[in-house]
Amino acid sequence: MNENSISLSTQHLVKRFEHFIAVDDISFAVQRGEIYGLLGPNGAGKTTTIRMLLGLLAPSAGTGTVLGFDIVRHAEAIRQRVGYVSQKFALYADLTVAENFNFYAGVYGVPRRALADKRRDILPSVGLAAEENTRVKNLAGGSRQRLALACALAHQPAFLFLDEPTAGVDPLSRRMLWDLVYDLAERGTTILVTTHYMDEAENCNRIAFIYRGKLVAEGSPHAMKTEQMRAAVLEIDCDPIEPALGVLRAAHLFDEVALYGAQIHAIGEAAGEKIPRVRELLLANQIAVKDITAILPSLEDVFITRLRSVDANGA
Ligand SMILES: Nc1ncnc2c1ncn2[C@@H]1O[C@H](COP(=O)(O)OP(=O)(O)O)[C@@H](O)[C@H]1O
Numbered sequence: 661m662n663e664n665s666i667s668l669s670t671q672h673l674v675k676r677f678e679h680f681i682a683v684d685d686i687s688f689a690v691q692r693g694e695i696y697g698l699l700g701p702n703g704a705g706k707t708t709t710i711r712m713l714l715g716l717l718a719p720s721a722g723t724g725t726v727l728g729f730d731i732v733r734h735a736e737a738i739r740q741r742v743g744y745v746s747q748k749f750a751l752y753a754d755l756t757v758a759e760n761f762n763f764y765a766g767v768y769g770v771p772r773r774a775l776a777d778k779r780r781d782i783l784p785s786v787g788l789a790a791e792e793n794t795r796v797k798n799l800a801g802g803s804r805q806r807l808a809l810a811c812a813l814a815h816q817p818a819f820l821f822l823d824e825p826t827a828g829v830d831p832l833s834r835r836m837l838w839d840l841v842y843d844l845a846e847r848g849t850t851i852l853v854t855t856h857y858m859d860e861a862e863n864c865n866r867i868a869f870i871y872r873g874k875l876v877a878e879g880s881p882h883a884m885k886t887e888q889m890r891a892a893v894l895e896i897d898c899d900p901i902e903p904a905l906g907v908l909r910a911a912h913l914f915d916e917v918a919l920y921g922a923q924i925h926a927i928g929e930a931a932g933e934k935i936p937r938v939r940e941l942l943l944a945n946q947i948a949v950k951d952i953t954a955i956l957p958s959l960e961d962v963f964i965t966r967l968r969s970v971d972a973n974g975a
């Protein structure tokens with residue numbers, strides 16, 4: 661990686677709360693213009709990591725830089741140059757869309773006379789041009805989230821931190837948020853986004869899986885699925901599905917047998933070669949087999965398999 665193109669880096673970042681380790685030795689780097697996703701279940705340590713990167717929380721150990729500034733010594737310089745949509749981004753319910761935007765733009769130092777132009781630039785890109793005078797309490801959740809993003813963009817940050825921006829948001833708003841994220845990244849803004857939606861992780865250039873405070877895997881979504889996944893996946897369409905799960909798990913043919921929508925995913929080394937055995941087993945248990953196909957693993961498959969091996973081996 662070219663030194664000049666790095667927008668963020670951490671080295672062995674740690675956060676302890678009393679005896680609990682919320683972030684455990686995390687090191688990664690994000691390039692300029694990259695969309696980098698932190699993916700992991702609730703409590704994994706994603707928000708704590710972001711709060712340390714923005715100087716809102718002191719690291720217990722380790723170092724980091726954002727836009728070339730040290731996260732401990734130059735936190736103020738970082739905060740001036742980044743946008744942050746936190747999980748609890750506080751909009752003022754009794755104020756209008758324009759008033760909220762003006763407030764946050766002011767906090768970030770945008771001059772008063774520039775506000776109208778800024779609103780004209782940014783509100784249409786989040787689909788709120790017609791809502792300038794609507795009070796936030798009358799906006800749906802998805803629109804609020806889009807307004808939060810607009811507020812975080814008022815000062816044209818070089819780096820945008822989005823913490824679960826689409827949690828509980830309607831599909832249309834999700835689409836709009838992601839379209840805007842692509843646009844921003846294309847124009848050189850670096851994005852660090854957390855999500856627990858696996859399909860959204862596919863939108864990132866690179867992702868890191870965070871689990872119990874540790875970074876357990878990193879790479880592009882494609883590389884994760886093809887290189888890091890030594891095992892293969894069988895997609896099994898059968899009926900009835902519940903007893904089939906039990907039969908397949910009891911047979912110990914795979915590392916993981918899980919329900920995936922209306923089908924079963926069986927994950928394990930050389931899964932493709934086990935298709936005849938699976939068919940035989942299900943038929944012997946009066947389960948009708950509609951289809952069995954070997955497929956490329958989804959990120960969810962990769963994630964589940966990786967977490968199981970972390971749980972089993974502690975690494
Ligand atoms: N201020 C705090 N004091 C004690 N524990 C905390 C504090 N903040 C977060 N934690 C704990 O650290 C862990 C990671 O939390 P968090 O970073 O919010 O996870 P995520 O954002 O991935 O859901 C959780 O177990 C959480 O309860």
Ligand SMILES: [Mg+2]
Nearest residue numbers: 706707747823
């Ligand atoms: Mg969080």
